[in-house]
Amino acid sequence: MMNNSAEAEDMLQEVFIEAFTRLDSFRFESTIGAWLKRITINKCINELRKRKVELDYGSINPNVMVEEEQEEDDVEVALSVDRIKHAMGLLPDGYRVVFSLYMLEGYDHEEISRILNISESTSKTQLLRGKKKIIEILKAGEIQTPGKN
Amino acid sequence: MGKHNSFDDFIKRNREAFDSQMPSDQLWDRIASEVNVSQSGKRQLWFNHARRYAAVALVFLSVAAGLHMVFFSSVEGEDLQASLVSKEINDVTYFYETEIERKRERVMALTAEIPAIEQEIEMDFEALDLALKELKADLNDDVANSEVLTAMIQNYRLKLQILEQILEFVEPTSTDNNTEDENDTFSL
Numbered sequence: 001m002m003n004n005s006a007e008a009e010d011m012l013q014e015v016f017i018e019a020f021t022r023l024d025s026f027r028f029e030s031t032i033g034a035w036l037k038r039i040t041i042n043k044c045i046n047e048l049r050k051r052k053v054e055l056d057y058g059s060i061n062p063n064v065m066v067e068e069e070q071e072e073d074d075v076e077v078a079l080s081v082d083r084i085k086h087a088m089g090l091l092p093d094g095y096r097v098v099f100s101l102y103m104l105e106g107y108d109h110e111e112i113s114r115i116l117n118i119s120e121s122t123s124k125t126q127l128l129r130g131k132k133k134i135i136e137i138l139k140a141g142e143i144q145t146p147g148k149n
Numbered sequence: 150m151g152k153h154n155s156f157d158d159f160i161k162r163n164r165e166a167f168d169s170q171m172p173s174d175q176l177w178d179r180i181a182s183e184v185n186v187s188q189s190g191k192r193q194l195w196f197n198h199a200r201r202y203a204a205v206a207l208v209f210l211s212v213a214a215g216l217h218m219v220f221f222s223s224v225e226g227e228d229l230q231a232s233l234v235s236k237e238i239n240d241v242t243y244f245y246e247t248e249i250e251r252k253r254e255r256v257m258a259l260t261a262e263i264p265a266i267e268q269e270i271e272m273d274f275e276a277l278d279l280a281l282k283e284l285k286a287d288l289n290d291d292v293a294n295s296e297v298l299t300a301m302i303q304n305y306r307l308k309l310q311i312l313e314q315i316l317e318f319v320e321p322t323s324t325d326n327n328t329e330d331e332n333d334t335f336s337l
Contacts, residue, residue, distance in 0.1 A: 013176055
C-alpha cells in the first residue's frame with residue numbers, strides 16, 4: 001500500500017508500538033489479527049494523507065463505470081505475481097489503495113467506502129480503473145521485473 | 150468475462166505470493182526497545198490506576214462486608230467458621246507477606262543507588278497498606294468473610310505486581326531469573 005519497503009517497515013513499527021500501548025482498548029470484538037490489520041490500514045492511509053498524496057477519488061458517472069467494466073473484459077495479457085506487483089507500484093496512490101484493499105486485503109466496497117470516506121461507486125470505479133491500468137502496463141511491457149528483465 | 154475474471158482469479162489463486170516481502174530482523178528489535186520505553190512510562194499510569202481501583206474496591210468491599218455482618222451473620226456455628234477463616238487468613242497473610250518481603254528486598258538490593266524507586270514503592274504501598282489495615286480491622290471485628298479475604302488477596306497481589314514490574318526492568322537478564330519470575334507470577 002505504501003509502495004516503498006522502508007516506509008512500510010516504518011508503518012509496521014508504528015503499528016506494533018501503537019497496538020502494544022493500546023492493548024487495553026482491544027475489546028475482543030474481532031480477532032487480534034483483524035484489529036492489527038485495521039490499525040495498519042488506518043495508519044497507512046493517514047500517512048499517505050499526511051504526505052498530501054492526492055488520492056484521486058473523483059465523482060463517477062455510473063454509465064462510465066459500466067463501459068469501463070465491459071472494456072476490461074476484452075483484455076488479454078500474460079500474468080505473474082512479480083509483474084502485477086510492479087505494475088501496482090506504478091499505479092496512482094488512489095488506485096493502488098483501493099486495489100490493495102479490495103483485491104489483496106479482502107474488503108468489500110462498502111467497507112472501503114467507510115475506511116476511505118468515499119462512496120461505494122467511487123470505490124468500484126477506482127478498482128476498475130486500477131485493474132485497467134495494471135493490465136495496460138502489463139500489456140505495454142512498461143515494467144521491469146527484477147531478475148527477469 | 151473470461152480475461153477479466155482470469156485476472157481476478159489469478160490474484161485470488163496466488164494471493165499469498167503477494168505477501169512475499171518480510172520485515173527485517175532489526176525492525177523487531179526496534180519495536181521491542183520502543184515498547185519497553187513506552188511501558189516504563191505506562192507503568193506510572195498503571196500505578197495510579199491500581200491505586201484508584203484498590204481504593205474503589207476497598208470502599209465497595211467494606212460496605213459489602215458491613216452489610217453482610219448486619220444482615221447475614223449467624224451466632225450458630227460462628228466459632229467454627231471463625232476458626233476456619235482465621236487459619237485461611239493466617240496462611241494467606243504468611244504466604245503473601247513473605248513473598249512481598251522477599252521481592253522488596255530483591256528490588257532494594259538491585260536499586261540501592263536509585264533511591265527514587267524505593268520512594269515510589271513507599272508511595273504506592275502507602276495507599277495499599279492503609280486499605281489492608283482497614284480490611285484487617287474488619288477481620289478483627291469478626292466480619293471475616295470471603296469478600297474481605299478476596300480484597301486482602303487483591304491488595305497483596307497488587308503489591309507483588311508492582312514489585313515484579315520493577316524487577317522486570319532492573320533485574321539482570323538471565324534465563325534462570327526470568328523463568329523464576331514468570332513462575333512466581335503465574336503461581337500466585
